[in-house]
Amino acid sequence: MTAPQQTRVRSLDDPEVFVERPATLYDAVPPYPPRTEREAEFYALQEGEMLINIGPHHPSTHGVLRLVTKIEDEIVVDLDPVLGYLHRGVEKICENSDWHMVISHCDPLEYIASMFSEMVPVYAAEKLLDLRVPRRAEYIRVLAMELTRILSHGLYIGWLALDVGAITPVLYGFIERDEIAEMLAALTGQRLLYNYMRIGGVNGDLNHEFMSRLGDWMGHAGKRLDDNMRLLNENEIFVKRTRGLGVLDRETAIRNCVTGPPLRATGVPYDVRRAHPYSVYPELDFEVPTRTEGDSYARYLLHLDEIKQSMRIIDQVLEQIPDGPIMAKLPRLLRPRPGRSFASIESPRGQYSVYAMSDGTDQPYRLRLHDPSFFNLEAVTQMVPGTLIADLMAILASLDPIMGGIDK
């Protein structure tokens, strides 16, 4: 690193006056020579280009994300997302806690749909232990996960609409979300960070309050979904702000390791529930909806289709759920035999996977958490060049990143 250069900044006393101050490492233009090829390319400004910093604290970045944006007039030329503002080193924490504690550490990663982020390490641990989970527990898990998926997708629709300038849908989204959150609170005791999955089963059986709330909700969920669809599907402003924007084609999506709705919106029917079945999904009848346009509007419509499929799954689960125990018999202290396992599930945002290594003690030797939003966010840099700054926000919202999971 060379000696810091000077930067011109506005004076704190008089904003009309520019003063020189030593540049710091955290300035948008780094004071040191560029560290990488890409950084050199990004920070070399052409005539008429300028850098603008969006975030880290900005309502439309969906968490604490900083976007260093290179713009020419109002057109985005290039984008450099800066991560790490929510990094708490959860992989290191997990390496130093025992297998049961991992569940609650992983809970707040995907904080909109934490049922999924606590499910994956549990699957990984069960594979390491060669465990057979009671069928009733598997059905309850699927029920809880699909409810969480609907909750997450409902909020997604609201936020996407909010980021293109509509206030109303997010309120409807929260009505939906609140009913499901109350339902899951009756089941798990928590509204947001459930800590419900256990290695070998689930924490509690279905209870009367949950079932009655679920019944109420199922009575009107379909109609409310139709209402929300009527509100946005043919709304001229919404369609203009989303159709044809943030287009991702099939090859770019696969090359960028994009998964989940953004990938399926490009026409690839890749859903881990079907591509690599886990739990009781092989016994359930549902479709993997796809679209071919690959733009923000296609992603929005795909989320609506997925909500309908999740409702189908919930109907079937309630019909097929067997009686029986909800926990496998296990010792309190788990010491899986030395080995490696890879577990992967379809979260609302894509493929959520865990690579777990055990060395025979009660703590994981290595627990690699892989969040789909991480790769999906990376693909934004491919999608936005050439769009307006205002559309950058809409495209970002249409990918539904969750910074808790990305930053770990």
Next chain:
Amino acid sequence: MDRSLARRLTATLGERLDGPVTARHDTTEIRVKPAVVADVLTALHDAPDLRFEVLADLCGVDTGTDFQVVYHLWSEATPDWLRVICGPLPRDDPRVSSATFLWKGAEWAEREAYDMFGIIFEGNRDLRRIYMPPDYESFPLRKDFPLPDEASRSPGLGVREVEQMRQPIGAVAGAPARRDRSGLA
């Protein structure tokens, strides 16, 4: 477990494999040396009977003596996941070629492995820290990275200390805590 996959892998990769093909649960595992990993990934991606086109995950691992880079791949030609373990990478100079020529998305995953383990991916155009601040110097997920205090190192230790503090006044110093939780440590 897909038995024919092992046969196809051996036929395609031949002596580029380092050790036998193993399988457990729904994952088939191969090991390769760092020198040939780019070659092997290309072969897995392009071979008509393998077609591993989806990179599910890329991560670094510290085995205590050396490093590994672990790839998880998915293909429609097999029901199994494929795990490619690339190692050993020496501790003092871990270098491996980048997978970004096949999957551009691997760029950030490699940045993360660099940030956490200090593994250098040759050919990655953007190899800088991703989570830690730019002036940070250590690699936090290495096994020799110290943790700030005892309580965060092991849950059992913290619990034992709290229990010792809660001993009634006048209890014999050094007497075992009321509930023995030494198994947790």
